[in-house]
Amino acid sequence: QLQASGGGLVQAGGSLRLSCAASGRTLSNYHMGWFRQAPGKEREFVAAIRRSGGATYYADSVKGRFTSSRDYARNTVYLQTNSLKPEDTAVYYCAATQIASYSGSYYSPNVYHSWGQGTLVTVSS
Numbered sequence: 001q002l003q004a005s006g007g008g009l010v011q012a013g014g015s016l017r018l019s020c021a022a023s024g025r026t027l028s029n030y031h032m033g034w035f036r037q038a039p040g041k042e043r044e045f046v047a048a049i050r051r052s053g054g055a056t057y058y059a060d061s062v063k064g065r066f067t068s069s070r071d072y073a074r075n076t077v078y079l080q081t082n083s084l085k086p087e088d089t090a091v092y093y094c095a096a097t098q099i100a101s102y103s104g105s106y107y108s109p110n111v112y113h114s115w116g117q118g119t120l121v122t123v124s125s
Contacts, residue, residue: 001022001025001114002021002022002095002114002116003020003021003022003023003116003117004019004092004093004094004118005019005020006018006019007091007092007120007121007122008122010121010122010123010124011123011124012085012086012123012124012125013084014084014123015080015081015083015084016081016084016121017078017079018034018081018092018094018119018121019077019078020032020034020076020077020079021074021075021076022076022096026075027051027075027077027096028051028070028075029051029098030051030098030114031048031049031050031051031096031098032048032068032070032077033045033046033047033048033095033097033106033112034046034047034048034068034079034093034095035093035109036090036091036092036093037090037091037118038089038091043093043109045059045106045107045108046058046059046062046066046079046092047059047067047079048102048106049068049069049070049077050102053069053070053072055103056068056069057107062081062088065081065082065083065084066079066081066082067080067082068080077094079092079094081121084123085123086123086124086125087123088121089121089122089123090121091119091120091121092119092120092121093117093118094115094116095109095115096112096113096114097112097114098113099111
């Protein structure tokens with residue numbers, strides 16, 4: 001089971017660190033993705049990190065502002081969000097997959113088989 005946390009209310013330009021912890025599984029065995037869903041909009045890809053931690057991927061809208069990382073000892077994946085904008089307001093979800101062809105599919109929610117419950121990020125202007 002995945003548990004996302006770290007969301008909250010922040011002013012534009014601020015930062016939050018989102019965490020995704022797991023119980024009952026070792027996250028180092030999984031590629032991990034971050035997605036978000038704003039009210040009235042579809043879920044969209046935000047960031048992803050390979051299980052080796054050797055490669056990360058980002059949506060153009062967050063590139064240079066968000067960073068995904070892993071702490072293997074804590075069995076936790078992080079999404080550092082900086083320079084937040086009001087348009088970043090959404091529920092953020094972490095998700096896990098073991099799909100082999102990850103480099104060609106990391107952006108699709110369909111390849112992830114386990115999802116956390118989401119954490120709300122609200123950015124005020």
